Amino acid sequence: MIVKARAPVRIDFAGAWTDVDYFYKAFGGATLNATIDQYVKGKLVADEGNFGEKVPRHAPGYGTTFVDGPDGLLVEYNTKMPDDSGLGTSAAREVTRLALFSQDPLATREQKENIAESAYRIEQVLGIIGGKQDQFASAVGGINLFKFRENGTTTHPVTMPESQIAELESLLVLCYTGECRLSSNIHKSVWGNFHQGRRETVDALFTLRDSAYAGKEILEGSRWDKFGPLLTRQFECMKALDSSTTNTTVDGLFDLVKGDISGGKPCGAGGGGYLLFGCNDLAGKARVQSKIRDAGFRVVDFSFEFEGVATLIE
Numbered sequence: 479m480i481v482k483a484r485a486p487v488r489i490d491f492a493g494a495w496t497d498v499d500y501f502y503k504a505f506g507g508a509t510l511n512a513t514i515d516q517y518v519k520g521k522l523v524a525d526e527g528n529f530g531e532k533v534p535r536h537a538p539g540y541g542t543t544f545v546d547g548p549d550g551l552l553v554e555y556n557t558k559m560p561d562d563s564g565l566g567t568s569a570a571r572e573v574t575r576l577a578l579f580s581q582d583p584l585a586t587r588e589q590k591e592n593i594a595e596s597a598y599r600i601e602q603v604l605g606i607i608g609g610k611q612d613q614f615a616s617a618v619g620g621i622n623l624f625k626f627r628e629n630g631t632t633t634h635p636v637t638m639p640e641s642q643i644a645e646l647e648s649l650l651v652l653c654y655t656g657e658c659r660l661s662s663n664i665h666k667s668v669w670g671n672f673h674q675g676r677r678e679t680v681d682a683l684f685t686l687r688d689s690a691y692a693g694k695e696i697l698e699g700s701r702w703d704k705f706g707p708l709l710t711r712q713f714e715c716m717k718a719l720d721s722s723t724t725n726t727t728v729d730g731l732f733d734l735v736k737g738d739i740s741g742g743k744p745c746g747a748g749g750g751g752y753l754l755f756g757c758n759d760l761a762g763k764a765r766v767q768s769k770i771r772d773a774g775f776r777v778v779d780f781s782f783e784f785e786g787v788a789t790l791i792e
Contacts, residue, residue, distance in 0.1 A: 706740025
């Protein structure tokens, strides 16, 4: 028997950090994000005998992993998106793993949300400090506002016609800096300050949360003149949370393209990885892409995806 599964990574627009239980259990959190057509793909093969040696987790090909388990099991994962780069790759891999072993078609949103919750709980058991948006985005798919409360997480799809979605895609640029970072280190600093009641940290978190709600209205109203500034507001709040959310490479790239963007932010916890820029028009987008490539960095072409995690049994 062969089971295949895949789960998308996400880009985040607003609300990051407020999906961590330290915050949302007390105040409620909200994030606005979208999954893209870059995936963690997995394959489980049963009863195939000895599958050879394990290879390192970060083998060439970004995150390819082989596990030869008991009873002749092979589990293989593959993705082009590296861990610790701000797109939620590790969460997408856990969602993929659970989908492989569930052997469930995952046809409903409820089933996908259950997978997401399980993936998040596993990280908690492992002592990994982080939020829930990555797991829920990867499992559910699409462009969504997620609301996080102590009693559960709810999904609120952003309502946009296809023409509007295409317009949003056409104004975004995703850039890879080539630098990864351990988000857990940034989390320790931020939540240490939060527990100590640092005013700047608390204020930034509330601004981030509220901006997710505002962002949904911006997207549904096609207010592209406000979308770039929304991204920039996230970056400003991230820097208020911790200075390590940026670095000289990130700042240099923002300086390089600042004349041609309406706004932008690092994806995820920041500190490197992927950067998301909003542009005013197609000509501006072309200039941004050219400048990034000329500087030796990679532009990642993408489209939004709306399926979320999916499985296939052969």
